[in-house]
Amino acid sequence: MVSIDPPVDSLSETFSALADLTRRAILSRLAAGEASVTELAEPFAMSLPAVCKHLRVLERAGLIERSRRRQFRPRRLNAAPLKHAAAWLENYRRFWEESFERLDDYLQELQSRAEEGGAEGGGRGQPEIKKGTTP
Amino acid sequence: MTQGSPGGLAVTTPSELEIVMTRAFDAPRALLFDALTKPEHIRRWLGRRGDVMTVCEVDLRVGGKWRYVWTLREGGEMGMSGEFLQIVVPELLVTTEAFDEPYFEVMGAGTVNTLRLEEREGRTFLTTTVRYKSRQARDAALGTGMETGAAESYDRLAELLRTLA
Numbered sequence: 001m002v003s004i005d006p007p008v009d010s011l012s013e014t015f016s017a018l019a020d021l022t023r024r025a026i027l028s029r030l031a032a033g034e035a036s037v038t039e040l041a042e043p044f045a046m047s048l049p050a051v052c053k054h055l056r057v058l059e060r061a062g063l064i065e066r067s068r069r070r071q072f073r074p075r076r077l078n079a080a081p082l083k084h085a086a087a088w089l090e091n092y093r094r095f096w097e098e099s100f101e102r103l104d105d106y107l108q109e110l111q112s113r114a115e116e117g118g119a120e121g122g123g124r125g126q127p128e129i130k131k132g133t134t135p
Numbered sequence: 136m137t138q139g140s141p142g143g144l145a146v147t148t149p150s151e152l153e154i155v156m157t158r159a160f161d162a163p164r165a166l167l168f169d170a171l172t173k174p175e176h177i178r179r180w181l182g183r184r185g186d187v188m189t190v191c192e193v194d195l196r197v198g199g200k201w202r203y204v205w206t207l208r209e210g211g212e213m214g215m216s217g218e219f220l221q222i223v224v225p226e227l228l229v230t231t232e233a234f235d236e237p238y239f240e241v242m243g244a245g246t247v248n249t250l251r252l253e254e255r256e257g258r259t260f261l262t263t264t265v266r267y268k269s270r271q272a273r274d275a276a277l278g279t280g281m282e283t284g285a286a287e288s289y290d291r292l293a294e295l296l297r298t299l300a
Contacts, residue, residue: 094183095182095183096144096156097144098182098183098184099181099183100144100158102179102180102181102182102184103160103180104160105180106170106176106179106180107160107162107166107167107170108161110162110166110170110176111162111166
């Protein structure tokens, strides 16, 4: 479930950066290619400083970088933390799915053992089927 | 909303703070309850194939604690623990749940889980209600892909990842 190697806090940082609609919109825009701060601010009814604040959060989470090539340093997406977060979440789901599949098999095993063993107590691991044992 | 199909994990979101997972098992309710609560049974199925459970302690009484630790198949350890809040054999189990590792706190630093077991036509339906401390934590958990569409927050993340693939 966990092969997590980056620093412990990076996932929390990714998730909290993603928790905001404006920041997700900015990331979607950057997925299409790098853009200047002014271009990124265009679709939003908010001030440039407010947009810059969101950009700083995304930058701190490692989700965007500044291109060094040009004078106005357009922002670009860094996809690695996103992929990492998605992988972690997928692992969580898989944990339960796989556990329940194993439980299915185990329950079948217990029941066929109970049939074979009949009423005889017999071996260890005999299932304890107690009907109607509600206290 | 998706219904529990045999062999499949169905997920719904009845309130802002809850995720409900439904799974059907071909077994009587009492047997399933035992499998969910007795260490000798739990050790045989809880965790993925290849994970090794190293600690499995269950003190099945109200106020009693439980604790599980695995050595994961990819290396490393994972531990989780909690406390039983309510027990009605073989139909209801309410427990707290928290992971040891700090990074699991993205999931909301612990949940309260309610397990209901209902027997219908020879099968037992297990309904697990996971209650998060905030809506954001719930949405993060739903983004696991447990069910498409349920996690509006992470739909965009999924889209984004597709465009990057």
